Amino acid sequence: VPAGLSGVVQAISAGDPAVALLDSAAAATVYRRAGVVALRDVELPEVAPVEELPLAPPAAGSRLSGLLGSDPTGLVVEWLGLAVERGVLAPPELLPSLLELGRRQTELRPLLAKAGGRRVRWLAAQQPDWGYLGREGGVSAAPDPEAWELGDLGLRLDHLRAVRAGDPAAGRELLAGTWASEGPAERATLLDAMEVGLSLADEGFLEGALDDRRKEVREIAAELLARVEGSAYSGRMALRALECVRVSADGKALEVTPPGAVDASLRRDGLRGASTPTPADRLGWLEMIVGRAPLRTWASLAPSPVDFLRKPVHGGRPALRAGLAAAAATQRDSGWALALLATSAETDSHPMAAALLGVLPAARRNSWLAGELSGRGKPDPQVLGLLESCPGPWSVELGRVALDAVRRGRRGLGWRIHSLCGLIARRLPVELVREAEEFSAQFLDDEYGGRAVIEVGSMVAFRKRMQEEFA
Amino acid sequence: MPDRWSAEQVRALAPDASSRNAAAKLAVPAPWSDTGCTEGSVPVLWGLCAGSGKSPYQTCVDLSEPAYRCSCPSRKFPCKHALALLLLWSGGGVAEGAAPGWVSEWLSSRSQRKERAEARREASGPADARAAERRAAQRADRIAGGLDELDRWLADQVRHGLAAAETAGYQHWDGTAARLVDAQAPGAAAAVKRLGSTVGSGAGWARRLLSELALLRLLTSGYQRLDTLPASLADTVRSRVGLTVPQEQVLSSPPVRDRWLVLGLRDEQEDQLTVRRVWLRGLTSRRPALVLSFAAFNQPLSADLVPGTLVDADLHFYPGSQPLRALAGVRHGAPELLVGGPGGELSAILASAAGDIETELEGYASALAAEPWLEAWPFLLASVSPVCLGSGWHLVQPDGLALPLHPGVAEPWALVAACGGRPGAVAAEWTPRGLRPLTGWPSSERLVLL
Numbered sequence: 001v002p003a004g005l006s007g008v009v010q011a012i013s014a015g016d017p018a019v020a021l022l023d024s025a026a027a028a029t030v031y032r033r034a035g036v037v038a039l040r041d042v043e044l045p046e047v048a049p050v051e052e053l054p055l056a057p058p059a060a061g062s063r064l065s066g067l068l069g070s071d072p073t074g075l076v077v078e079w080l081g082l083a084v085e086r087g088v089l090a091p092p093e094l095l096p097s098l099l100e101l102g103r104r105q106t107e108l109r110p111l112l113a114k115a116g117g118r119r120v121r122w123l124a125a126q127q128p129d130w131g132y133l134g135r136e137g138g139v140s141a142a143p144d145p146e147a148w149e150l151g152d153l154g155l156r157l158d159h160l161r162a163v164r165a166g167d168p169a170a171g172r173e174l175l176a177g178t179w180a181s182e183g184p185a186e187r188a189t190l191l192d193a194m195e196v197g198l199s200l201a202d203e204g205f206l207e208g209a210l211d212d213r214r215k216e217v218r219e220i221a222a223e224l225l226a227r228v229e230g231s232a233y234s235g236r237m238a239l240r241a242l243e244c245v246r247v248s249a250d251g252k253a254l255e256v257t258p259p260g261a262v263d264a265s266l267r268r269d270g271l272r273g274a275s276t277p278t279p280a281d282r283l284g285w286l287e288m289i290v291g292r293a294p295l296r297t298w299a300s301l302a303p304s305p306v307d308f309l310r311k312p313v314h315g316g317r318p319a320l321r322a323g324l325a326a327a328a329a330t331q332r333d334s335g336w337a338l339a340l341l342a343t344s345a346e347t348d349s350h351p352m353a354a355a356l357l358g359v360l361p362a363a364r365r366n367s368w369l370a371g372e373l374s375g376r377g378k379p380d381p382q383v384l385g386l387l388e389s390c391p392g393p394w395s396v397e398l399g400r401v402a403l404d405a406v407r408r409g410r411r412g413l414g415w416r417i418h419s420l421c422g423l424i425a426r427r428l429p430v431e432l433v434r435e436a437e438e439f440s441a442q443f444l445d446d447e448y449g450g451r452a453v454i455e456v457g458s459m460v461a462f463r464k465r466m467q468e469e470f471a
Numbered sequence: 472m473p474d475r476w477s478a479e480q481v482r483a484l485a486p487d488a489s490s491r492n493a494a495a496k497l498a499v500p501a502p503w504s505d506t507g508c509t510e511g512s513v514p515v516l517w518g519l520c521a522g523s524g525k526s527p528y529q530t531c532v533d534l535s536e537p538a539y540r541c542s543c544p545s546r547k548f549p550c551k552h553a554l555a556l557l558l559l560w561s562g563g564g565v566a567e568g569a570a571p572g573w574v575s576e577w578l579s580s581r582s583q584r585k586e587r588a589e590a591r592r593e594a595s596g597p598a599d600a601r602a603a604e605r606r607a608a609q610r611a612d613r614i615a616g617g618l619d620e621l622d623r624w625l626a627d628q629v630r631h632g633l634a635a636a637e638t639a640g641y642q643h644w645d646g647t648a649a650r651l652v653d654a655q656a657p658g659a660a661a662a663v664k665r666l667g668s669t670v671g672s673g674a675g676w677a678r679r680l681l682s683e684l685a686l687l688r689l690l691t692s693g694y695q696r697l698d699t700l701p702a703s704l705a706d707t708v709r710s711r712v713g714l715t716v717p718q719e720q721v722l723s724s725p726p727v728r729d730r731w732l733v734l735g736l737r738d739e740q741e742d743q744l745t746v747r748r749v750w751l752r753g754l755t756s757r758r759p760a761l762v763l764s765f766a767a768f769n770q771p772l773s774a775d776l777v778p779g780t781l782v783d784a785d786l787h788f789y790p791g792s793q794p795l796r797a798l799a800g801v802r803h804g805a806p807e808l809l810v811g812g813p814g815g816e817l818s819a820i821l822a823s824a825a826g827d828i829e830t831e832l833e834g835y836a837s838a839l840a841a842e843p844w845l846e847a848w849p850f851l852l853a854s855v856s857p858v859c860l861g862s863g864w865h866l867v868q869p870d871g872l873a874l875p876l877h878p879g880v881a882e883p884w885a886l887v888a889a890c891g892g893r894p895g896a897v898a899a900e901w902t903p904r905g906l907r908p909l910t911g912w913p914s915s916e917r918l919v920l921l
Binding site for chain 1: 626832919
């Protein structure tokens with residue numbers, strides 16, 4: 001019994017001991033509650049670095065808080081994009097919700113790393129679930145030599161990438177130093193980091209990795225070498241490609257002859273052999289060789305990509321086009337990408353067209369797609385589907401054309417009209433708010449209407465308001 | 472024009488997330504026409520909102536309480552139209568103007584209703600005083616019987632040892648609670664029911680259970696000696712047992728007028744009921760106040776006291792040795808939203824209304840001396856930031872003094888992020904197990920609801 005309570009406890013009548021216990025406990029409870037003292041000398045939390053950028057205007061900040069509440073609209077990404085564009089920051093109290101959202105939505109991460117200011121990195125470092133933010137490109141984590149010595153594979157990879165980002169040669173030497181003692185799975189994972197700061201200087205090391213015992217390591221090395229401009233590897237692929245694709249005797253057509261077998265040198269360069277190759281296997285080899293040969297290889301066969309692509313092909317046109325598309329994507333060659341899109345063939349796959357679209361600069365992408373969709377007849381559903389691969393906000397021209405194409409083609413679209421309208425609602429430039437509202441109004445009494453269709457107008461108006469709140 | 476509220480404050484009025492989203496979509500100029508607002512005798516906001524029908528909905532908000540009216544068929548309250556109109560206004564999208572006829576009609580019908588209610592209250596004075604007295608005496612007898620039985624039951628718990636309670640299950644408590652309900656002592660019944668959750672509340676539960684049993688014994692022994700207690704303490708005992716004072720009687724007690732800072736609110740599920748607790752602190756009187764409101768499950772709660780606003784109003788306190796629970800009476804003007812940043816009065820008001828950890832603990836100790844059964848008490852700490860120690864999260868002052876957070880609250884990441892390691896004002900409920908943060912003002916500038 002505390003000293004201050006002894007008088008009280010003594011005064012409690014000594015009748016039933018159980019009751020006396022309760023009465024004493026009541027006195028002790030109140031005594032203890034009233035006498036609570038604070039902890040002393042508690043260490044203060046680490047202070048977050050001061051921000052350079054201002055906070056988003058209050059209206060924009062509270063809009064974000066509304067979007068995070070229960071956001072079925074997917075507009076958080078757009079909000080963050082607007083903040084980054086205007087150089088303002090998200091309200092700090094919303095960062096935990098944004099970091100939680102970023103665990104599932106990876107496309108949010110690079111934007112959050114910027115719109116979250118210095119505070120978001122300070123915060124993410126305190127909670128392991130948010131560690132992904134430290135690995136976000138552009139915010140590359142500082143190299144941590146201790147992690148390289150003692151960390152798990154993930155931390156070692158982070159360190160290697162960070163070193164490569166600052167000094168590619170130092171990163172290469174770091175990896176070369178431990179290469180012989182790494183296990184096969186480690187070699188494959190760590191070799192991936194060489195993509196950061198990849199250059200011709202890495203060729204010697206990567207050529208060595210082509211002779212690795214582990215197939216995965218050989219394949220990664222081959223892929224990386226194919227991306228190094230002027231490497232001996234791409235030279236070898238160019239020679240092979242020219243053996244497979246020749247101009248016919250009359251000079252008008254292309255004759256395609258896939259390799260008959262995978263010899264030792266082809267295997268070393270990343271092709272997978274087969275004991276009794278099928279025609280499909282052979283076309284697969286062709287596609288890979290063409291995909292890894294420099295696109296300028298073809299300059300000797302035709303004056304321009306379009307001329308090359310317009311030539312009739314004997315034996316394996318789809319594989320040739322797929323290989324060229326892969327090359328255009330890895331070599332980021334917009335000339336070839338545009339030529340491939342312009343000469344599009346029935347056999348082109350949707351992912352292939354989407355990848356080619358991704359190579360084009362935004363303005364070219366918008367204008368090419370607008371050109372394809374404009375007209376009077378029914379729009380090609382395949383081309384409409386490519387709208388998905390054109391990130392927003394679209395150009396005003398493409399926006400107008402897309403609205404018009406859906407209006408014209410609505411009868412043939414079936415349920416796809418809903419996903420298309422959802423896309424339009426999110427990517428239409430807000431300057432077209434009036435057109436969007438007219439579009440929705442027109443569908444109000446239309447049998448092809450539906451929630452998504454009718455909401456295009458209000459959604460674009462909502463986004464316009466969201467943008468204005470940043471002013 | 473009354474001060475505009477922030478969009479956050481408007482959103483706090485929404486009864487649920489779906490109304491909040493619906494309102495956000497409607498908070499654009501397109502569907503609205505003939506909107507306006509005026510200060511007048513009552514600050515009011517109105518507009519016509521185009522819906523799916525032919526004639527637009529008439530939406531109108533009395534900003535002083537706030538009270539809402541909308542001609543839409545929605546049973547939600549406030550409906551999405553009222554919320555959207557408030558959002559539009561909060562964003563500066565509503566111009567001042569003269570109230571149209573339908574708005575003034577609504578306002579005058581409301582003030583008439585109020586007058587009639589007051590007249591009724593005055594008229595229902597000594598109606599059948601003798602019968603009421605007889606009923607009260609019968610109830611007092613029944614309660615005394617119930618509490619005597621509770622007293623014996625409490626002693627039995629101690630005699631049999633608390634270890635048995637761990638495996639007893641909820642029936643153990645619910646049976647006793649049900650008998651107290653029959654004895655018309657719902658307050659004591661609820662306290663017995665809560666014992667069940669104390670058992671499962673983690674390390675140290677036995678000590679907490681003994682404390683709660685002991686405080687119940689303090690209540691039964693207090694009720695047995697009701698006649699010898701000071702009048703205000705007797706009132707407290709009666710209310711803890713569950714004898715409620717009618718609202719009219721509370722409202723007829725002398726008012727305490729002050730500018731009340733709305734510290735924050737917390738909703739709690741109790742059986743089929745949601746209880747909203749709104750904590751206030753008077754700027755002049757420095758008195759704490761608790762305004763309770765109740766709603767059936769999934770029904771909207773009263774949203775007339777908005778955290779972070781200052782309300783100039785008369786409060787009428789329920790009688791007791793430590794008056795805390797109150798009803799809002801007459802309001803003297805619309806709620807003021809405190810403006811932070813340079814030139815704003817927010818930091819000055821927070822500085823004068825808030826205390827530090829020691830002064831707030833002292834205030835709690837004196838309150839507990841008057842009202843030993845206090846479960847929660849409002850703290851407004853001027854300068855704290857959250858920090859995670861080995862023993863859990865705490866709020867720490869720059870001088871190194873710290874108080875723990877209640878183990879049942881979620882990790883306070885929003886507050887951590889908002890503070891960035893720098894101290895700010897935080898309003899919280901203080902309970903015997905720690906703090907439950909309600910509202911933060913990081914760097915004493917912006918408002919963050921927690």
